[in-house]
Amino acid sequence: MIKSTLLKSLVLLSVIVLFIQCQDKKMKEINFPPTDLSTENLIPKPLKIVPTHSAFGLDHTTAIFTSQSDKSFEEVGLFLAEKIKSKTNLRLAVNQTDAGKVNRMIYINQSDSDALGGREAYELYISKDSIILNSKTAEGAFRGVQTIRQLIPETSNDSLAELPLWPIPSGKISDKPNFEYRGSMLDVARHFFSVEDVKKYIDILAYYKINVLHLHLTDDQGWRIEINSWPKLTEVGGSTEVGGEAGGFYTQEDYKDIVSYAQQRYMMIVPEIDMPGHTNAASVSYPILNGNGKTPKLYEGTSVGFSTFDARKDTVYAFIDDVVREVSAITPGPYFHIGGDESHVTKKNDYKFFVNRVEKIVQKYGKQMIGWDEVATADIDSTSIAQFWASTENAKAAVEKGMKVILSPASKAYLDMQYDTLSKYGLHWAAYIPVDTAYIWTPEGYAGIPNENILGVEAPLWSETISNIDELEYLAFPRVIGYSELSWSTEENRNWDNFKVRLANQAPYMDRMDVKFYRSNLIDWKESKFTYKSIKKD
């Protein structure tokens, strides 16, 4: 079966190549000005680039073909065609051998070459006639497709051929990620963000090869995910947000829609139900859960550390079992985040008892537990993961337990920290984080954590001070683009002076996507020819 599919792919490929070679003879040679693939504005910087100084001419005679061995390769091809259409207005056929005049092809190929590193590794061979994208998995092909998208110029070069043509510099790219976990977190609890807002954020993160979106779904100010067995969580707990605005929540169908949208972009959703602290909204909905001795009331402020579940009550664990079961059932990824931060009114022993018990519930539903670094103070498994945000001591305790650590040091990686004293939104309790500070630090071996314990980097965006997508984008962009490079590219390939030029050249993409990014004056932003309103979305 596999053999016959492979044979079919090979036959198809040779027919296409032959066909294109015949066409090629009739084609007028294009005289491309010299190019240099190694100086293209790619973010994150690929592992290895070898330029060959010519170009592939993307035009209406280009077609996309994909391996037939795995249906998901064709989906990646269709995704690329859709993005090329919105950027260039070219309509490229996908896997159609009778699609009229085809001079050049983009071939997305499933390869088992030993040269390819892991699941997300890919190779790109760009020549005058073809772009061959090799990867073992559709996920790797999807990452490679982002590189192709970034290589397509913003405007066509109309002096090279009779009809519009977008020259893509030729050469070879071999690429794979440095860290497997490359994420951002969005706090939809302090302020709620719509499904559409989240999808827009996913789209732009995926363009920069980020593969995790962690959703902080619950906090003192709001419970944002429907739980069928405990409906008041959203009816009551979802009705407020910081500052007295309307709140909101995702139905399970909404959440599945987000998960599926992310999945199509090879991005995993990590759901967080924060506990035992940060639980005021849950306790207002069901006061039986409350463990701080006071009558809970809806909360629209921004203080932390005043709420806790009752860690010694069986009903609380029955409740958590239902929540973890329902959320896990609609989350295909391997992780479940239990929060665990700032439980200032939970007694130390109760906290440890709680985290240990909840870890067992998470495992019962087939998930691996993630918690903020405080969870490392409890007696938990080496398979659980600590998210380092504040305490080096907790991160060290996690390493001693053999746990993996996600790096989100607040003074370097918190997207809600202000750029400087003039920033319109954000806080500065950990630091001011200008665009250069966000980029100039080294995750490898950070705070003495051995590399083998580092799962990756995540940039959290807390939403106390932001209430709409424009404000979200002001804090997230451009810094999150730097975090994508910190987590994907190797240390040798990261350099601020080089990065800031490539970053400046992201302005046209962000303008086209209508991203209201912060135009830091540390960056010499490239002028955009188009605005979102004057051209289609990508």
Ligand code: ACM
């Ligand atoms: C946190 O910032 N409380 C994890």
